[in-house]
Amino acid sequence: MSTLAQGSVEGGNPLVNIGIFGAFVVVTLVIVFRASRNTKTASDYYAAGRSFSGPQNGTAIAGDYLSAASFLGIAGAIAVYGYDGFLYSIGFLVAWLVALLLVAELLRNTGKFTMGDVLAFRMRQRPVRAAAATSTLAVSFFYLLAQMAGAGGLVSLLLGVEGDVGQGVVIAVVGIVMIIYVLVGGMKGTTWVQIIKASLLIAGTAVMTVWVLGKYGLNLSELLGSASQAAGGGDALLNPGEQYGESGTTQLDFLSLGIALVLGTAGLPHVLMRFYTVPTSKEARRSVVWAIAWIGLFYLFTLVLGYGAAALVGTDTITNAPGGENAAAPLLALELGGPVLLGFIAAVAFATILAVVAGLTITASASFAHDVYANVIKKGKVDSKTTEVKVARITACVIGAVAIVGGILAKDQNVAFLVALAFAVAASANLPTILYSLFWKRFNTRGALWSIYGGLTTTLVLIVFSPAVSGSDSAMIPGADFAWFPLSNPGIVSIPLSFLLGIIGTMTSKEHLEGKHKEMEVRSLTGAGAEKATVH
Amino acid sequence: MNSTEPQPPEADTWARVHASEDFQRLRKRLRNFVFPMTALFLVWYLTYVLLADYAHDFMSTKVVGNINLGLILGLLQFVSTFVITGLYVRYANRKLDPIAENIRDEVEGGDKQ
Numbered sequence: 001m002s003t004l005a006q007g008s009v010e011g012g013n014p015l016v017n018i019g020i021f022g023a024f025v026v027v028t029l030v031i032v033f034r035a036s037r038n039t040k041t042a043s044d045y046y047a048a049g050r051s052f053s054g055p056q057n058g059t060a061i062a063g064d065y066l067s068a069a070s071f072l073g074i075a076g077a078i079a080v081y082g083y084d085g086f087l088y089s090i091g092f093l094v095a096w097l098v099a100l101l102l103v104a105e106l107l108r109n110t111g112k113f114t115m116g117d118v119l120a121f122r123m124r125q126r127p128v129r130a131a132a133a134t135s136t137l138a139v140s141f142f143y144l145l146a147q148m149a150g151a152g153g154l155v156s157l158l159l160g161v162e163g164d165v166g167q168g169v170v171i172a173v174v175g176i177v178m179i180i181y182v183l184v185g186g187m188k189g190t191t192w193v194q195i196i197k198a199s200l201l202i203a204g205t206a207v208m209t210v211w212v213l214g215k216y217g218l219n220l221s222e223l224l225g226s227a228s229q230a231a232g233g234g235d236a237l238l239n240p241g242e243q244y245g246e247s248g249t250t251q252l253d254f255l256s257l258g259i260a261l262v263l264g265t266a267g268l269p270h271v272l273m274r275f276y277t278v279p280t281s282k283e284a285r286r287s288v289v290w291a292i293a294w295i296g297l298f299y300l301f302t303l304v305l306g307y308g309a310a311a312l313v314g315t316d317t318i319t320n321a322p323g324g325e326n327a328a329a330p331l332l333a334l335e336l337g338g339p340v341l342l343g344f345i346a347a348v349a350f351a352t353i354l355a356v357v358a359g360l361t362i363t364a365s366a367s368f369a370h371d372v373y374a375n376v377i378k379k380g381k382v383d384s385k386t387t388e389v390k391v392a393r394i395t396a397c398v399i400g401a402v403a404i405v406g407g408i409l410a411k412d413q414n415v416a417f418l419v420a421l422a423f424a425v426a427a428s429a430n431l432p433t434i435l436y437s438l439f440w441k442r443f444n445t446r447g448a449l450w451s452i453y454g455g456l457t458t459t460l461v462l463i464v465f466s467p468a469v470s471g472s473d474s475a476m477i478p479g480a481d482f483a484w485f486p487l488s489n490p491g492i493v494s495i496p497l498s499f500l501l502g503i504i505g506t507m508t509s510k511e512h513l514e515g516k517h518k519e520m521e522v523r524s525l526t527g528a529g530a531e532k533a534t535v536h
Numbered sequence: 537m538n539s540t541e542p543q544p545p546e547a548d549t550w551a552r553v554h555a556s557e558d559f560q561r562l563r564k565r566l567r568n569f570v571f572p573m574t575a576l577f578l579v580w581y582l583t584y585v586l587l588a589d590y591a592h593d594f595m596s597t598k599v600v601g602n603i604n605l606g607l608i609l610g611l612l613q614f615v616s617t618f619v620i621t622g623l624y625v626r627y628a629n630r631k632l633d634p635i636a637e638n639i640r641d642e643v644e645g646g647d648k649q
Contacts, residue, residue, distance in 0.1 A: 083606055
């Protein structure tokens, strides 16, 4: 195996990498500027005029969902830990059934722009919208940090940019390009960026998958055999337990992670907001079907890529590379197709971060402008929708700035951990309230508030006092030890607790909203009175 | 708020539609499908996670060549996800959409006049 130069992958050509990435940025910016011509109203800015088709939106959802953590993280986890890495993919995929069966269509029929629209539909508007915006901002913040931290790590690996200043500059460039996408293109521009990125990502991984399988006569069993041989002969890479099998605590931790993954997706605000970009609930359904197809296919590819990297690059080489596990997919690309394929994959990885960050920013800014500014501060009496969009644009700039600073500060954090945290918050703070709102007629304002704030607080408190933050070598603050909660993943406690708080809060409140629930149920099931596509 | 949209129907319209036989049938059909199906895939997923988490020897059983039971069950999670998606789409297209369309036309159409 080749020895690796410090700082970047040897054999990779940073100029090629930067060139391909630059081409992606130029092409997408042109498309974003073209798409922006028709962005006038709030519906255009937040929901792309509800003019995308199911297949287009499904591809964009895949673009939003398949983040750098999915691509580099899972391929790397499979290459290093084998089977246990595969479990992430399964949780991330099965989770889409929750979105398909219980959430997507009903949400599309009931809301306008944000998660808060649905949660506050039959409740007292101001407190519930404020709560929905708080948890939206919290989830988006952790997810943003994860992506920006990933960008920092990728820089040294792929572009050969070394040193804190160099990495900071690259993170800032990513942030600024992202802000331009969001400001100029709104939801329409951002959606096109997602679609292009998803196509490139899936095409690139498809080529690599076929290439790897081709080397083993299209025989998966032979690939697995070669991978476990390269890892030292035993079957450790093929059997479960390599990463989480250590002790009873790690096993429980894994169970907790598994629950958060499967329940988190349908509570991710940036995924939910995508359902508003299609004209009808039927198109929302088609969106999820396309998303499931792309995402499932992609995770099957990463399985091959992960084992392929273990077999062809070698687990030791990957762990010792700059970027560690995250280097598995880029190193495999280099091994297969030399600097050009590496450059392509590196550019795709950057495009992935850029697109996901743009999607998160537009969601967070929409939630602030629509829920907090228009409905909480202005009590639903904004003079014109243009003001609301202006506020959303200013918020996008602020969030972009926060993301740049946060990304520079968080660049050494574990990307997969930050993403898992976002999923835990989404599953605890958002999903119970969404499901109760849609399906439980007795549910009321206090139930919603207790569930959202209770779920959010529990998750954050348990994280702060978990071994992920203090008390272990790999913790955020390795020197200190104030961990009393044994698990890094809080979902197994915080999710049931949040469901329970929703019930207790509801039952202890005298507020009855059954009349409004009838309206909400008719609307959500039939689409009567739902927002239509705007015609230009 | 938005002048291009039809005026929202009156509150009693919603209550009337909600009580109608059509709507109750739609509601029942949706719930009868999605609740059991959700329970089914969640149980199947949790069973899989628990097996991978606690039954290492069982999951390490080789079936064909280097392909073990764990990999097969994992791939079956993909298959079941695709199958449930297909079943739901078929069900929704045939059993839900026609009723929902009728009710929607009634609510929105009756309102425009």
